[in-house]
Amino acid sequence: MSKTPAIELTGATKRFRTPSGALHTAVRDLDLTVAQGEFVAVVGPTGCGKSTTLTLVSGLEEPTEGEVRVYGEPVTGIDPKVGFVFQQDAVFPWRTVLSNVMAGPRFRGVPAAEARERARDWLGRVGLAAFEDRYPHQLSGGMRKRVALAQTFVNDPAILLMDEPFSALDVQTRALMSDQLLELWAGTGSSVVFVTHDLDEAIALADRVVVMTAGPATVKEVFTVDLPRPRTVEAVRLEPRFVELYREIWASLGEEVRITRERGAGRAA
Amino acid sequence: MPLETETTSETAPENAVPGAGKPPAVTTRTEARQRAARNRKLGVYGARVAVLVAFLGLWEVCARTDVIDPFNFSQPSRIWDQIWQWITHGTAQGSLGEQIGYTLYEALTGWVIGVVGGVLLGIALGRIRFLADVFGPYIKVLNAIPRIVLAPIFLIWFGLGPASKVASAVVLVFFPVFFNAFQGAREVDRNLVANARILGADNRKVTFQVVIPAATTWIFTSLHVSFGFALIGAIVGEYIGATKGLGLMVAAAQGTFNAAGVYAAMTILAVVALLTEGLLTFAEKKLFRWKPADAGDGR
Numbered sequence: 001m002s003k004t005p006a007i008e009l010t011g012a013t014k015r016f017r018t019p020s021g022a023l024h025t026a027v028r029d030l031d032l033t034v035a036q037g038e039f040v041a042v043v044g045p046t047g048c049g050k051s052t053t054l055t056l057v058s059g060l061e062e063p064t065e066g067e068v069r070v071y072g073e074p075v076t077g078i079d080p081k082v083g084f085v086f087q088q089d090a091v092f093p094w095r096t097v098l099s100n101v102m103a104g105p106r107f108r109g110v111p112a113a114e115a116r117e118r119a120r121d122w123l124g125r126v127g128l129a130a131f132e133d134r135y136p137h138q139l140s141g142g143m144r145k146r147v148a149l150a151q152t153f154v155n156d157p158a159i160l161l162m163d164e165p166f167s168a169l170d171v172q173t174r175a176l177m178s179d180q181l182l183e184l185w186a187g188t189g190s191s192v193v194f195v196t197h198d199l200d201e202a203i204a205l206a207d208r209v210v211v212m213t214a215g216p217a218t219v220k221e222v223f224t225v226d227l228p229r230p231r232t233v234e235a236v237r238l239e240p241r242f243v244e245l246y247r248e249i250w251a252s253l254g255e256e257v258r259i260t261r262e263r264g265a266g267r268a269a
Numbered sequence: 270m271p272l273e274t275e276t277t278s279e280t281a282p283e284n285a286v287p288g289a290g291k292p293p294a295v296t297t298r299t300e301a302r303q304r305a306a307r308n309r310k311l312g313v314y315g316a317r318v319a320v321l322v323a324f325l326g327l328w329e330v331c332a333r334t335d336v337i338d339p340f341n342f343s344q345p346s347r348i349w350d351q352i353w354q355w356i357t358h359g360t361a362q363g364s365l366g367e368q369i370g371y372t373l374y375e376a377l378t379g380w381v382i383g384v385v386g387g388v389l390l391g392i393a394l395g396r397i398r399f400l401a402d403v404f405g406p407y408i409k410v411l412n413a414i415p416r417i418v419l420a421p422i423f424l425i426w427f428g429l430g431p432a433s434k435v436a437s438a439v440v441l442v443f444f445p446v447f448f449n450a451f452q453g454a455r456e457v458d459r460n461l462v463a464n465a466r467i468l469g470a471d472n473r474k475v476t477f478q479v480v481i482p483a484a485t486t487w488i489f490t491s492l493h494v495s496f497g498f499a500l501i502g503a504i505v506g507e508y509i510g511a512t513k514g515l516g517l518m519v520a521a522a523q524g525t526f527n528a529a530g531v532y533a534a535m536t537i538l539a540v541v542a543l544l545t546e547g548l549l550t551f552a553e554k555k556l557f558r559w560k561p562a563d564a565g566d567g568r
Binding site for chain 1: 559
């Protein structure tokens with residue numbers, strides 16, 4: 001494992017100026033390394049700055065201090081190796097399903113015929129081949145999410161950033177989507193950073209689970225998930241080792257959640 | 270669409286009753302519902318026509334019995350005679366078709382120029398912060414001027430021909446379109462822009478393939494209103510001074526105390542405006558196939 005890490009954050013800090021003019025620190029002195037081909041889940045209390053970490057890696061935002069490297073190169077602007085699945089719907093409503101999946105390759109200058117072929121291939125893999133002529137508003141939430149996955153995977157990203165991608169879905173759909181994600185990912189060898197507030201989801205999917213502190217976010221503890229792959233979400237949940245890990249991680253995460261809640265209560269009072 | 274789903278969902282449980290011989294009852298119920306919908310539609314149309322007939326009839330009767338002075342207020346039969354005379358014998362300025370054609374030509378030219386200018390500048394200022402900061406105050410000042418008073422100035426600048434009418438149509442059309450395009454470009458969903466950038470779009474592609482499509486909803490709302498403004502611009506321009514056009518006909522009729530002529534020209538104008546509005550709605554439906562059918566769900 002002497003390969004360059006896929007992602008390296010060293011001492012990354014991000015401050016925003018809030019509309020009222022005050023400085024808000026979203027991420028503080030964050031160190032995180034993700035190896036090539038590794039699946040890392042990031043859990044933390046709501047609003048602690050998990051998503052900000054992803055925007056730093058993607059190049060959508062620059063860190064105020066510290067450094068972000070992707071495959072050893074400092075991040076300046078958006079890296080073509082990166083794919084990003086957003087929490088909210090971000091498919092283009094005025095494009096058909098096929099055209100949405102073709103968007104990435106087309107933006108990158110791939111000829112239309114080849115882009116169409118690749119898009120059809122990925123639509124087949126997410127099970128939407130029959131829906132290529134539909135518009136997003138004609139699909140269910142789960143189907144739109146699959147379009148988003150195909151749209152991201154079609155670019156062959158070496159690094160896949162996912163910001164609570166399934167949080168808007170119902171529980172059953174979410175489990176199906178998680179399994180599908182594992183399947184799609186297995187063939188690609190890409191590195192994944194998966195932000196979630198659902199610890200179940202985190203353990204079921206990831207090789208390592210990173211627990212963030214209450215905001216401003218920094219890494220509190222990292223747990224290695226030594227469950228064998230291939231996994232299916234429903235089955236892995238019942239394994240004793242899963243429960244053990246859950247208890248261990250929750251002990252760490254629960255404390256941060258409590259701190260966040262007390263702060264919220266303090267603010268409300 | 271919602272009506273259909275409602276019908277099927279309500280009939281489904283009845284179908285499920287085993288061997289009760291229900292299907293005929295279901296069809297009659299569906300039929301009854303369709304008939305009711307049809308009747309309601311007929312009722313609305315009927316009432317509309319009744320309102321029009323009552324209004325025109327009352328006007329006609331009042332004018333004939335001298336309750337209102339037909340010289341000032343005219344009466345529907347005279348207006349119709351006037352329109353018919355224009356259609357069959359032409360107007361003092363030439364054939365009626367030619368006048369309508371002139372006005373439409375001026376309004377359309379002004380509208381196209383105003384819309385293109387408004388959309389281009391709106392998107393540019395919406396996308397480029399620096400331009401917005403520099404030109405923002407000037408545009409506000411220009412917008413504050415009651416632009417219809419510019420029509421006489423345009424007459425002096427561009428003469429009696431179509432150019433002065435086109436100019437007044439342009440200034441009326443430009444601002445609403447500009448503000449809508451600007452707002453539309455500003456309020457594009459940030460997730461969509463971020464997604465496009467991650468997928469590999471450069472600034473130009475974000476503008477053309479994300480910002481502009483997203484802003485079309487905003488722009489189209491302004492197109493409806495602004496075509497009306499273009500017609501107003503053309504008519505007012507013609508009214509002040511022209512050699513051809515519907516506005517000139519209004520002015521000419523007014524000059525000869527021909528009230529029926531004024532109303533007749535207005536009627537023709539209303540018909541023209543309604544027809545073009547219909548065309549615009551048709552184009553909009555074609556363009557917005559990607560939008561959910563029920564209004565208000567988009568935003």
